[in-house]
Amino acid sequence: xxxxxxxxxxxxxxxxxxxxxxxxxxxxxxxxxxxxxxxxxxxxxxxxxxxxxxxxxxxxxxxxxxxxxxxxxxxxxxxxxxxxxxxxxxxxxxxxxxxxxxxxxxxxxxxxxxxxxxxxxxxxxxxxxxxxxxxxxxxxxxxxxxxxxxxxxxxxxxxxxxxxxxxxxxxxxxxxxxxxxxxxxxxxxxxxxxxxxxxxxxxxxxxxxxxxxxxxxxxxxxxxxxxxxxxxxxxxxxxxxxxxxxxxxx
Numbered sequence: 445x446x447x448x449x450x451x452x453x454x455x456x457x458x459x460x461x462x463x464x465x466x467x468x469x470x471x472x473x474x475x476x477x478x479x480x481x482x483x484x485x486x487x488x489x490x491x492x493x494x495x496x497x498x499x500x501x502x503x504x505x506x507x508x509x510x511x512x513x514x515x516x517x518x519x520x521x522x523x524x525x526x527x528x529x530x531x532x533x534x535x536x537x538x539x540x541x542x543x544x545x546x547x548x549x550x551x552x553x554x555x556x557x558x559x560x561x562x563x564x565x566x567x568x569x570x571x572x573x574x575x576x577x578x579x580x581x582x583x584x585x586x587x588x589x590x591x592x593x594x595x596x597x598x599x600x601x602x603x604x605x606x607x608x609x610x611x612x613x614x615x616x617x618x619x620x621x622x623x624x625x626x627x628x629x630x631x632x633x634x635x636x637x638x639x640x641x642x643x644x645x646x647x648x649x650x651x652x653x654x655x656x657x658x659x660x661x662x663x664x665x666x667x668x669x670x671x672x673x674x675x676x677x678x679x680x681x682x683x684x685x686x687x688x689x690x691x692x693x694x
Contacts, residue, residue, distance in 0.1 A: 445585065445607070448691045450491055451649035453509055453591045455609065460556040460580040462498040465518075466589060466609075472513035476506070483655040491689070497522050499553050503564060503591055504573040505529030512537075525551050525559055527574035529567070545574065547598075556581055562599045565592035575599065588637070591645050593625030600636035607694050608633060612644040612683070614664040617657065627665040631673055634681050641694045642683050649688040 446458040452474070455466040470493055474485040485508075500522055502510050510526075510533040523541040524534050531544040543551045545561035552558050557580060564575035575590030577599065587607040588599060595610070610633065614626035624646050634642060644667065653661075671683045686692045 445580065445587065446691050446693050447607075447609070447643065447686070449643070449645075449649065449686045449688055451487070451651055451688045452485070452647075453503075453645050454491075455589075455645070456494055457578065457587065459578065459585075459587070460582055462553055462557050463494060463496055464499045464501055464553075464557070464578070465494065465497050466501045467503055467509040467511075467591065468500065468514050468518070469508065469511040470514045471517055472511075474508055474511060476508075479655075481655055483653075483657040485651045485653050487650055487652070493517060499557075499559075500524045501559065501576060501578075501589075502526040502530035502534065503576065503589065504567060505533050506567065509591065510534065523553075525576075527561070527564075529571060529573060547572075547574070552581075562588075562590075563594075563596035564590050565594045577602070577605070588633075588639075589645075592623070593629040593646075595629060595633045595636075600633060602637050605637040605639050606641070608637070608639045608642045609645050610642065611646040612642070612665065612667060612670045613647065615646065616662045616664070617660055627670055627673065630670065631677065634674060634679055635677060638679065639681050642681055643692075643694075644683070644685055 448456040453467040454469045457464040470491040510530045520539045525543045547563045550560045560577045562575045564573045578587045586605045588605045589609045593611045611624045611626045612630050615624035616622045667685045674681050
């Protein structure tokens with residue numbers, strides 16, 4: 445499979461001759477509730493919208509996963525697999541085929557790719573979003589995606605996963621604490637399913653951050669430290685950290 449990182453949590457996955465956009469943010473700025481003074485992320489120029497997309501996957505209903513300006517620009521005939529919370533967002537945008545996956549449910553794309561939802565990130569006291577296991581049905585290769593580092597016991601029971609996309613650097617805010625679980629959480633899932641490759645997500649890439657929250661964000665850990673940690677635990681997993689827009693084959 446081929447993976448292209450498009451900054452932040454956005455990925456283009458090419459698997460089993462299918463092109464899948466994950467949590468796409470491609471155009472415009474990223475804010476929460478239009479509060480630029482609180483948080484704003486921007487690029488010097490928009491990303492190109494890929495051609496011939498077969499599926500959009502949305503893990504969460506937050507703006508950095510269901511980015512409205514991008515979703516408004518994408519072809520509304522593209523099927524969308526979404527968490528129940530993310531489905532509420534795209535239902536307002538006239539998409540023609542929305543597949544809402546609750547935890548444990550499965551969608552099969554063109555008889556070639558299987559997508560299964562797992563419990564993912566807690567958003568607030570009662571809402572648990574989605575992580576996804578994506579499988580190439582022809583050769584059984586698998587990829588697991590969870591953008592905040594919350595890996596359920598169910599996913600850890602799987603014997604082996606080939607590729608994992610998850611945060612590797614911890615991100616925290618004063619008083620609130622850790623908002624994205626990186627190194628220790630990534631190590632735990634690596635020990636459980638022993639992936640061949642791990643790719644970091646939720647990092648900045650070519651992004652410029654502004655606003656009060658951006659100034660308060662605290663990060664901990666590096667890719668090199670995590671690779672060393674894997675080796676100390678006798679894991680052969682390789683960390684790949686692509687540049688934004690770079691396609692890597694895994």
